[in-house]
Amino acid sequence: MQVTAVRHADVLVVAVTGRIDYMNAEDFKSALQPYLANCAAGGDRVVLDLSRLEYVSSAGLRVLMIAAKDARVRKGTLVAVSLQPVVREIFEISRFTLVFDVFDSVQDALRAISPGAAAASRSG
Amino acid sequence: MRVRFWGTRGSLPVSLTAEDIKNKIVEALLAAAGWNLKTRADAEAFVERDLPFAISHTYGGNSSCVELDIGTEEYVLCDLGTGVRPFGLHVLARKGPRTRCTFHVFLSHLHWDHIMGFPFFPHAYIPGNRIVIYGCHDGIEEALRRQHAAPCFPVDFSGLPAKIEFVKLEPGKRSRHAGLDVTPKRQLHGGDSYGYRFEHGGKVVVYSTDSEHKTDDAGSTQDVVKFFRNADLVIFDAMYSLADTVSVKEDWGHSSNVVGVELCQLARAKHLCIYHHEPVYNDVQIASVLQETLRLEEITRGDHPLRVSSAYDGLEIAV
Numbered sequence: 001m002q003v004t005a006v007r008h009a010d011v012l013v014v015a016v017t018g019r020i021d022y023m024n025a026e027d028f029k030s031a032l033q034p035y036l037a038n039c040a041a042g043g044d045r046v047v048l049d050l051s052r053l054e055y056v057s058s059a060g061l062r063v064l065m066i067a068a069k070d071a072r073v074r075k076g077t078l079v080a081v082s083l084q085p086v087v088r089e090i091f092e093i094s095r096f097t098l099v100f101d102v103f104d105s106v107q108d109a110l111r112a113i114s115p116g117a118a119a120a121s122r123s124g
Numbered sequence: 125m126r127v128r129f130w131g132t133r134g135s136l137p138v139s140l141t142a143e144d145i146k147n148k149i150v151e152a153l154l155a156a157a158g159w160n161l162k163t164r165a166d167a168e169a170f171v172e173r174d175l176p177f178a179i180s181h182t183y184g185g186n187s188s189c190v191e192l193d194i195g196t197e198e199y200v201l202c203d204l205g206t207g208v209r210p211f212g213l214h215v216l217a218r219k220g221p222r223t224r225c226t227f228h229v230f231l232s233h234l235h236w237d238h239i240m241g242f243p244f245f246p247h248a249y250i251p252g253n254r255i256v257i258y259g260c261h262d263g264i265e266e267a268l269r270r271q272h273a274a275p276c277f278p279v280d281f282s283g284l285p286a287k288i289e290f291v292k293l294e295p296g297k298r299s300r301h302a303g304l305d306v307t308p309k310r311q312l313h314g315g316d317s318y319g320y321r322f323e324h325g326g327k328v329v330v331y332s333t334d335s336e337h338k339t340d341d342a343g344s345t346q347d348v349v350k351f352f353r354n355a356d357l358v359i360f361d362a363m364y365s366l367a368d369t370v371s372v373k374e375d376w377g378h379s380s381n382v383v384g385v386e387l388c389q390l391a392r393a394k395h396l397c398i399y400h401h402e403p404v405y406n407d408v409q410i411a412s413v414l415q416e417t418l419r420l421e422e423i424t425r426g427d428h429p430l431r432v433s434s435a436y437d438g439l440e441i442a443v
Contacts, residue, residue: 022339022340022342022345022386022390023342025339025340025342026340026342029340055424057339057386058337058339058366058370058380058382058383058386059339059340059342059345061366061367061370061382062338062339062340062370063340065367065370065371066370069371086423086424089419089420089423090382090420090423090424092416093366093381093382093416093417093419093420094365094366094367094380094382095365095366095367095368096366096367098367099367099371
């Protein structure tokens, strides 16, 4: 499991790669934490790019839920994009699609949450 | 071993309404349009073969009660929810009121939905019957006495003619009762609950209801996996969606179908039976949860297929 990030203006696109299960969910939480530190009103908007996430278990979803709750409390923006078919089904069966904003692509998310970042990502 | 489900609903017993029945009949009649159903046998075959379970049947509404039948004369039950009433009536119908019976009851915990059937258990009112109640909680006898006392119920516990005994079990300690090797495990639930691992003749049935699994704690997960290890059947509280259990219903003490699949896969259990259905759900919603659980098992399957089913009042599973 790997977590990396790219910045587009006020948006941090955080890419998650690999599998997340109960054995590495804590590592995932720790790896994600720095990128969410400034996810608050007036701070970073965070897009989780899950296009290379192969599998996520309930433990990984719990990490995402806690992150979403924290962001909500701080009036920040945290969304997920580009779910692989298996991960999308896991989100749907878990009802995470009801509590997590999910977009088809990074560009779709940027257009929705930060037009400035969308423009920056196209030019950059 | 045969496992019979007498009560499968969580938290509160429910029943179908007049509107529910009407809707089932309408759906069935629509589905039957164009079929030439001339005899009762034709109609029964159509119902069994061509109607979805949620239309042709119901998951039922009695609260927790499961029977383990190992082929002995004595009866073994898990929990005393309202399902114990139809169980008792079934035994009465088969054996009559004069046959003296012994019942061994393993209680998961003392919340109302798991004991509320006992005042309506007919065999408690017949002299000569013996009822042995096992559990890990302190105060089991007091809880049962309290629900029989005024103003809750007109017949005091002390007036029950059956011989009623209480046996305290120790979590994690395997012991032999009623022909079964029984190991209780403490579970995360308000006031604690206990799951039971039953072993008999090389077969393993785990009864694990009213249990929340916070799967971010790897140690606790490993403990549960060990408890479920290679079970032939895991009866699992899947009352809520995973999203609910980590948000609005966190710490409500229940689990989800998603966690049930994961734990059973990790434990290489053979059969997951989702149980303790949300009382708000109708038959179509419970059937939908089953379909999603089957799909989840399919897309996350490794080298070990897991059978998945959904408990309903009246279901019998051969283990």
